[in-house]
Amino acid sequence: MTTTTTAYDVIVVGLGGMGSAAAYHVAARGHRVLGLERHQPAHARGSSHGGSRIIRQSYFEDPGYVPLLLRAYELWDKLAVDAQREVYRLTGGLFVGPPDCRTVAGSVLAGRRWGLAHEVLDAAEITARFPHFTPHPGDIALYEAKAGFARPELTVRAHLDLADRAGATLRFDEPVLEWSQTRDGVRVRTPRGSYTAGRLVICPGAWAPQLLAELGVPITVERQVMYWLDPIGGAAAFADHPIFISENYSGAQIYGFPAIDGPRGGVKVAFFRKGLACTPETIDRVVRPREIDEMRARVTELLPALAGGCRHTATCMYSNTPDQHFVIARHPGYANVTVAYGFSGHGFKFVPVVGEILADLCIEGVTAHPISLFDPQRPVTR
Numbered sequence: 001m002t003t004t005t006t007a008y009d010v011i012v013v014g015l016g017g018m019g020s021a022a023a024y025h026v027a028a029r030g031h032r033v034l035g036l037e038r039h040q041p042a043h044a045r046g047s048s049h050g051g052s053r054i055i056r057q058s059y060f061e062d063p064g065y066v067p068l069l070l071r072a073y074e075l076w077d078k079l080a081v082d083a084q085r086e087v088y089r090l091t092g093g094l095f096v097g098p099p100d101c102r103t104v105a106g107s108v109l110a111g112r113r114w115g116l117a118h119e120v121l122d123a124a125e126i127t128a129r130f131p132h133f134t135p136h137p138g139d140i141a142l143y144e145a146k147a148g149f150a151r152p153e154l155t156v157r158a159h160l161d162l163a164d165r166a167g168a169t170l171r172f173d174e175p176v177l178e179w180s181q182t183r184d185g186v187r188v189r190t191p192r193g194s195y196t197a198g199r200l201v202i203c204p205g206a207w208a209p210q211l212l213a214e215l216g217v218p219i220t221v222e223r224q225v226m227y228w229l230d231p232i233g234g235a236a237a238f239a240d241h242p243i244f245i246s247e248n249y250s251g252a253q254i255y256g257f258p259a260i261d262g263p264r265g266g267v268k269v270a271f272f273r274k275g276l277a278c279t280p281e282t283i284d285r286v287v288r289p290r291e292i293d294e295m296r297a298r299v300t301e302l303l304p305a306l307a308g309g310c311r312h313t314a315t316c317m318y319s320n321t322p323d324q325h326f327v328i329a330r331h332p333g334y335a336n337v338t339v340a341y342g343f344s345g346h347g348f349k350f351v352p353v354v355g356e357i358l359a360d361l362c363i364e365g366v367t368a369h370p371i372s373l374f375d376p377q378r379p380v381t382r
């Protein structure tokens with residue numbers, strides 16, 4: 001082992017979705033940043049891969065997220081311009097289900113509370129506007145023109161490139177084995193050496209139970225599967241499709257995207273929050289034919305054209321808190337350590353604003369963004 005002890009202002013551990021954004025925002029404010037990542041840039045072993053992530057503003061999870069989304073959208077724009085990449089695209093979004101279900105009622109509540117542009121469509125109007133959709137006769141939908149998708153791998157690479165341009169040192173294939181507080185800062189140890197800095201930002205994704213075991217909010221890591229299905233009749237008709245989330249009468253949600261990867265790319269669909277507990281070491285990466293059959297059976301209730309073959313599948317991990325709200329805060333026990341984890345399967349659309357919040361917390365100690373929902377000391381049921 002070589003011991004390299006170099007002083008930085010801030011060390012960022014984990015350069016996935018949140019950590020890459022944090023590294024960029026901290027470096028852009030003129031601080032000396034070291035980023036440490038256990039895998040390669042934009043890898044497929046955590047939570048930020050698979051080509052697409054839904055972005056939306058009428059947020060059924062809680063209207064309290066909306067101000068963060070409004071700022072995130074400004075930063076998505078800025079990122080696209082600064083990195084000269086299409087990191088996101090607006091396609092419109094349909095949130096479909098029984099009128100009183102969480103997906104529809106929660107989206108309408110958030111949309112109305114924040115005055116967000118939206119339309120409410122009944123089942124006949126949904127099919128008239130979007131002929132591939134065949135909702136149940138009693139279903140309705142909130143349609144939001146400002147919904148769309150982000151490209152996770154492109155986003156991570158964009159933030160890493162901008163962080164690098166702003167002077168950050170980024171090291172890959174270098175896992176942090178442990179971190180500790182020193183008299184005037186922090187120390188982290190990796191297989192290649194140890195590094196010191198004034199402050200530490202930890203964005204470990206599904207590895208949170210290993211790096212942040214002592215923090216209050218428990219995390220359950222879950223295996224999730226993404227499926228790329230071929231539409232009957234070809235992908236072209238799905239090229240300009242809205243993203244969608246659909247909830248059925250038992251409260252189960254699925255979601256999907258347009259055909260964004262050309263005629264041979266398929267249409268990506270998935271169950272929202274339907275997975276088995278795992279760890280990054282034990283996750284089963286094999287997707288079985290019965291899982292594909294189950295996905296196809298559910299999605300064709302709403303989109304009968306998605307009855308074609310399954311082009312490919314991929315697995316990914318959610319890191320769930322008991323109340324499905326994030327954890328973003330200064331570490332309650334260590335003032336110079338900031339943490340961001342537990343994004344519970346809905347964090348990607350916030351990536352740019354989480355980067356900004358982490359820079360605020362680690363440099364200024366406070367943020368003007370409303371983040372009380374994400375307090376690690378909130379009461380949660382274990």
Ligand SMILES: Cc1cc2nc3c(=O)[nH]c(=O)nc-3n(C[C@H](O)[C@H](O)[C@H](O)COP(=O)(O)OP(=O)(O)OC[C@H]3O[C@@H](n4cnc5c(N)ncnc54)[C@H](O)[C@@H]3O)c2cc1C
Binds near residue numbers: 225315
């Ligand atoms: C299938 C799926 C679909 C999703 N769909 C959506 C969606 O449509 N919309 C949406 O908004 N969100 C969605 N999400 C959620 C979103 O993708 C996640 O909330 C987000 O990617 C989490 O980012 P992260 O930075 O916490 O984790 P990651 O991106 O996984 O980053 C954590 C990083 O830390 C590194 N790391 C861990 N431990 C160490 C260590 N000891 N040393 C060094 N590095 C370390 C890991 O290698 C990893 O790169 C989805 C998630 C999944 C899995």
